[in-house]
Amino acid sequence: MEQAFDITLTVNGTAVTRRVEARQHLVDFLRDELGLTGSHTACEHGVCGACTVRVDGQIVRGCLMLAVQANGCRVDTVEGLSDSKELAKLQKAFHERNALQCGFCTPGMLMAAQDLVLQKKKFSREEIRNHISGNYCRCTGYQAIVDAIEDVIQQA
Amino acid sequence: MKAPAFAYVKPKSLEEVFELLERHGEAAKILAGGQSLIPSLNMRLSAPELLIDITGLKQLANISLEAGVLSIGALVTHAQIEGSEVVRKHAPLLAEAVGHVAHPAIRNRGTFGGSLALADPAAEYPAVALALNATIFLKSEKGERRVAAGEFFKGLFETDLRKGEVLVGAEIPAQLKDERSVFLELARRHGDYAIVGLAAFKGAAGTRFAFLNAGAKPVLARNAAAKESLAEAKEALSKELDPPADLYNSADTKKHLAGVLLARAWNRLST
Numbered sequence: 415m416e417q418a419f420d421i422t423l424t425v426n427g428t429a430v431t432r433r434v435e436a437r438q439h440l441v442d443f444l445r446d447e448l449g450l451t452g453s454h455t456a457c458e459h460g461v462c463g464a465c466t467v468r469v470d471g472q473i474v475r476g477c478l479m480l481a482v483q484a485n486g487c488r489v490d491t492v493e494g495l496s497d498s499k500e501l502a503k504l505q506k507a508f509h510e511r512n513a514l515q516c517g518f519c520t521p522g523m524l525m526a527a528q529d530l531v532l533q534k535k536k537f538s539r540e541e542i543r544n545h546i547s548g549n550y551c552r553c554t555g556y557q558a559i560v561d562a563i564e565d566v567i568q569q570a
Numbered sequence: 571m572k573a574p575a576f577a578y579v580k581p582k583s584l585e586e587v588f589e590l591l592e593r594h595g596e597a598a599k600i601l602a603g604g605q606s607l608i609p610s611l612n613m614r615l616s617a618p619e620l621l622i623d624i625t626g627l628k629q630l631a632n633i634s635l636e637a638g639v640l641s642i643g644a645l646v647t648h649a650q651i652e653g654s655e656v657v658r659k660h661a662p663l664l665a666e667a668v669g670h671v672a673h674p675a676i677r678n679r680g681t682f683g684g685s686l687a688l689a690d691p692a693a694e695y696p697a698v699a700l701a702l703n704a705t706i707f708l709k710s711e712k713g714e715r716r717v718a719a720g721e722f723f724k725g726l727f728e729t730d731l732r733k734g735e736v737l738v739g740a741e742i743p744a745q746l747k748d749e750r751s752v753f754l755e756l757a758r759r760h761g762d763y764a765i766v767g768l769a770a771f772k773g774a775a776g777t778r779f780a781f782l783n784a785g786a787k788p789v790l791a792r793n794a795a796a797k798e799s800l801a802e803a804k805e806a807l808s809k810e811l812d813p814p815a816d817l818y819n820s821a822d823t824k825k826h827l828a829g830v831l832l833a834r835a836w837n838r839l840s841t
Binding site: 415416417419435436437439442457458459460463466472473474475477478479480482483526529543544545547548549 | 571572573574575576577578579604605608609611612613619620621623625649672673674675676678679759760761
């Protein structure tokens with residue numbers, strides 16, 4: 415049986431075709447094959463959320479999806495949403511609220527937060543916390559991150 | 571933390587899946603949402619030679635209601651369950667439980683059938699299935715088997731799934747007007763594995779308390795459910811539960827917390 419496959423997917427609006435090994439997960443593919451190192455690999459078993467990317471409009475753990483499974487899908491990463499300015503408000507709020515220190519979790523945190531912002535509801539701080547509960551930050555203590563997300567949700 | 575090499579195939583029909591299972595036997599594993607399987611591959615706890623990706627079988631991704639019975643396909647995601655009006659209305663216990671299943675990014679891919687087939691003792695759906703007396707549907711080349719949740723879960727990650735069978739979905743009786751249910755869970759962080767949890771259901775035939783992470787498989791506390799008062803029920807529960815300790819909680823702590831959940835559920839079911 416085959417262990418390597420040719421896949422075609424749209425990454426940040428650009429169609430790409432590559433040959434991948436079945437064992438390679440999506441974030442390694444994005445980082446190692448496409449040089450998109452904004453999505454981070456850390457725990458690689460779905461606990462930390464640093465690898466959060468969007469597949470066909472839904473946020474997923476990039477480390478818990480195989481690259482071969484993304485064949486035919488539309489994948490958006492923090493680079494794409496940053497370049498398109500979709501994340502501009504959140505990035506500004508994170509900056510203003512000091513919602514990061516080392517920055518390692520920030521790409522995943524922004525992807526998870528934007529998922530909430532897109533729902534265009536006035537979420538409570540409790541709901542914001544629940545939504546980012548799958549994203550670990552070891553620096554900030556989360557308070558400032560919740561502040562930043564709340565700012566953007568209030569503006570909307 | 572990288573998965574070992576394996577082959578991959580994405581069949582277009584169940585017949586193809588059966589053939590692959592027949593040909594590869596134990597060396598093959600079924601991949602659905604992958605939210606438990608891929609971590610176990612990444613951690614090299616599992617090293618199958620072949621992954622059979624069944625996510626192309628779209629007919630297994632539906633929720634439907636017919637004649638008072640809710641059918642949920644194996645490939646229905648947690649997010650689908652969370653967003654389903656039919657589930658909210660007719661299986662409120664399941665709707666309440668899904669919010670406790672991991673985190674949004676995981677709920678977008680993880681599946682109903684995957685959770686049942688894995689039978690993690692800390693998972694929500696097996697306990698819900700047990701509390702609601704769900705029927706689990708298994709298909710193989712030989713045909714279909716229907717197994718009651720009470721018989722399906724056999725032990726730690728162990729089920730009645732036989733060689734060559736695929737879990738294709740489950741049926742849940744829709745909740746009637748005078749029936750009540752409640753799902754409760756205690757975890758260190760919202761969405762993390764439960765320290766202990768409880769799926770409770772009260773109907774004309776009686777009350778069912780199904781505890782999760784209180785044993786090797788979901789545990790039905792029959793004696794507690796048969797009692798008239800909460801005090802008696804708590805007493806009975808402490809005798810019939812024997813939860814294993816984990817890294818953070820002793821068996822006694824878990825037993826105590828199970829009693830706390832029983833009291834909360836008892837009060838919600840009787841008001």
